[in-house]
Amino acid sequence: MPDIEPFSPRGMFHEGWTAEVSDYAIACGWALKGKQFIVGDVVGGIFAFEGDTGKIIWEKENTHSGGLLAMAIHPEGEIFATSGQDGNVQICNCHEGKVIKTLDIGKGWVEHLKWSNDGLFLAIASSKKVYVFNQIGEEKWISEDHSSTVSAITWSNKNELATACYGRVTFFDIVNNKTNQKLEWQGSLVSMELSPDGDIVACGSQDNSVHFWRRSTGMDAEMTGYPGKPSHLSFDDSGKLLATSGSERITVWSFIGNGPEGTMPGELCHHTEPISSLAFSNKGMLVASGSRDGSVVASFLKKDGNGDPVGAAFAGDLVGAISWRPDDCALAAVNAKGVVNVWKFKVRTNLFSKGFK
């Protein structure tokens, strides 16, 4: 592996801890307000580590026969949900990993899970349908069949769920069981992110473009020219910057002023192979990216979307997922070999980042 640090590291990543899970790690997240870090591997192993030390707290294997597909940690961090090829969803307790409730969704893969921001609802996508349960596993709502397999789901506000599939994004009021809005576009939407205020809807499309809509004005735009399909999207917490990637490059669109239409996006070229995970910090304009080449880079962005790397590390193999600790003082990356890396991330406070150039 060539040295993937072409710039001088500024000491932002500090040694934390490493650990291993049984197989290709595909999902990870922080629970118990950062005190615990949970990792899921592709064959269905789930592992909980102490957030500070990496000491294993509990582990379980074969949670979903056929394999794990998704994991989502409740915003309060006390429970989490997993889903798999077995068509099941499990809601579990973070402290011991015990299953609180198993939901039998059906025969299809259950590929997407999202807790609503207030944690009252869990949205579940399987094949062409989307289901909403409450936190104790009671079914609250089921969608009709979508026109294709649902490719992404996300909550736009506490009662409104957005779904993406081939040709369309749909907003459902799941409490009053009605469709609030449909945004149509002929293309296979492979990813979806909403700005934190829920106004901007961004979707990566199979035809190597990012399509976005502003719900308030109904305006939409298509950003083309990506070398690959933009599977990875992330908004910063202010909703001003949208980082996107379908290749080794990260393209950042700035929604400040009249942008991004007609503006030049910021470009970050720090990786040698395509991006495999992308996440803004919980606060501030720091974006972390993990690549198939195993490199992990954190970049500090300016308002126009351009920016500089502030730290980099090598995770050893294709980065399956990355996750900022809730206080942004640590960054975790899990890889295709099942290795977990957690780095301490210092200097990350709102105050500091303002003066940071």
Next chain:
Amino acid sequence: MSIKEKVPVTILTGFLGSGKTTLLNRILSEEHGKRIAVIENEYGEVGIDQGLVINADEEVFEMSNGCICCTVRGDLIRVLGNLMKRRDKFDYVLVETTGLADPGPVAQTFFMDEEISSEFTLDGIVTLVDAAHIDQQLGRSDESSEQVAFADVLVLNKTDLVSDDALDTLESRLRDMNRMTRIIRAENAKVPIETVLNLSAFDLDQILKRRPTFLEPEYPFEWTGVYDLDAGKYELMIEEGPDPEMSLVALSNQGESEEELKDGAESSVRLYAEKANSLDPGNTIPYGEHINLKLEEQGTKSFILNIEKPTKIGLFTQHTAEEFNMKVIKSDENKEISFNTERFWQAEHEHDDEVGSIAIERFGDVDPEKLNTWMGRLLSEKGVDIFRTKGFISYSGNPRRIVFQGVHMLFTAQPDKEWGNEPRRNQLVFIGRNLNEKEMQEGFDKCLI
């Protein structure tokens, strides 16, 4: 990081009832040392026995630009995207499509989606046809002819239900549609496993080894007989046959070596291009002319051949001598003179099917820029109708031959092995619908240096 080998993927297509699931089960149950993951679009009554089987509904995703060549299979992207994270569990993938699947988007998925193409390689498309029903299916549905057109291997299944003659006719029809495919006859989908897996179907040397003549030109005649005749009067006796007329060219001084036969064939092709003069029985056959023997009468018909001095006569006939029990008789002795040499030619067929193959074979080098311009234009104009392209090209100045392969508008050109002492030449095959052979050949010729 280590460079991973891509996982080969075989696509099984064919109409419902053609035996896909039987073949699939046969492959899975055989000892071949491969761990096979199966993606199944068709939920048949026959269950799949074992292995890593994933059911997925076929999802064909067109892009906003409306280009059919960019159309991909969303279900395959999704399922293969998951499988690539489980690389240690399998080393081969089989996809069983629905009977009505269009193979285009399936194949395109392996070209269009970077994530998929970085991990998987399309090894080959295997199409099963039900020998008893394919004739009707071809007439009725586009999917059926496209599945034939896309096939690297055609398994002509259920041959026990069809006569040998019918199988021959069927095979020749399928061959017309897809000249690159390998046709295997089978009962109950019983085929050797190595004929459907690990084909490296885009390996042209393999294809040429199997079928070196698929680029042989077609002739307007099927048969040539060379007769060594003394001076005198002869009769060409023709019995009843499959056609009420037959075109013929008679050449004097016809040699018997392969080279001389080919020269004679060349001259005859030119003569065949001229309008034929009709000749009723009892008349004398002129030399070096395209004539059309009228054979409507019942019984044996006879035409006259006059030989002034001893010579070898070559008869280039539209049909084989056998079909009409054609004989040459010396008139005064009433004695049959048999031919010294006969030669069969790859005959032109009536191309009934819209789907067919076009082959271009030329010696020499091409200008890479001209070729790219021509191919680019051809594929952008006709890409919808061109299902597959395969072949290799000799670029001037490049010591390696360039291998071309494509699906609809997508094509790749990659340097392959060195030419060495081999004569530099170009072989291209296009399989598609309503392709204009002459226009395409002329277009290619303009790229030659």
